[in-house]
Amino acid sequence: MTISLIDSASAMARILGAASDERVTLVREMWAPMAGMYHFIPGGVDLADVHRQNFGFDWDDSSDRLREGLETLEAANAWTRISDALEAGVAALRSADPGVTVPDLTVLLVLGDPRNRHFVDEVQGMSGFGGISGYIAITVWPTERVLERLEAIAVHELHHNIRYSPGGVVWNPATVTVGEHVVSEGLADTFAAELFGDTGPTHFVDPATRRSDEVLAKVASGLGVTGMQDFAAWVLGDATARLFGGQPVGLPTGAGYAAGSRLVAAYLEASGTTAAHEVRTPAAEILRQALPRLGLTPPGQA
Structure with missing residues (x-):
């Protein structure tokens, strides 16, 4: 290599x-x-x-x-x-x-x-x-x-x-979900923090966005969305969606990073592992364990 x-x-x-x-x-x-x-x-x-x-x-x-x-x-x-x-x-x-x-x-x-x-x-x-x-x-x-x-x-x-x-993980543009993108950002930010501490998390995400249960719940409601044309709003936020001609969904900049980091933290707490170790873990497995721990419902379940 x-x-x-x-x-x-x-x-x-x-x-x-x-x-x-x-x-x-x-x-x-x-x-x-x-x-x-x-x-x-x-x-x-x-x-x-x-x-x-x-x-x-x-x-x-x-x-x-x-x-x-x-x-x-x-x-x-x-x-x-x-x-x-x-x-x-x-x-x-x-x-x-x-x-x-x-x-x-x-x-x-x-x-x-x-x-x-x-x-x-x-x-x-x-x-x-x-x-x-x-x-x-x-x-x-x-x-x-x-x-x-x-x-x-x-x-x-x-x-x-x-x-x-x-x-x-295979990124298939026809079937990939918002959940995969959100989890991947959470894993990548967490990995960066594992190596470089406080400088790890992506800096354009406001601390209030990272703490917001409302933002987390809103992103969680879109985890099952497919169609990459819609991903900008769910992951990067409404401002980026508008820039690229997408439909805003009511989220601040970096919302998907914030939610992804919380989901990954919940999963890693349950698994006792690291973002480095889970680099190839499917998003579905991470969400299956993380969402209930955060009081959220997995996509497709009432």
């Missing part, structure tokens, strides 16, 4: 230093090692569009802010810290579950767009995707909070990646 961290620091420096008409080509080149993440899309994708969809920086921005952001990431030793965290995460997962499949990993860290209000305000400068085996994409704006959480952000995505690698 190898971890290949793309030298996006050099790539972004080239992009920001290039003539305006050359930048989009360089963005595509930076993302090129990640193209396999979209192997299931006939004809592939435009990687410049992927960059935008992941809240990546606006390559036409001629201000100094992006260069300053890049310098901040480099001064924070971001690439080395993420690589070291992933190595530690892989070791923890293998120790807890020796049968786990760990793929070769290609990892991309990019600057986000500081002018995108949703990215800055709602998700507070962080977006990650690790759900396709072998690939992790992390987009950040280097605030103080994001910088202190770099390791936790990386291993959160690693937990997803291992969960959905061969031998783990």
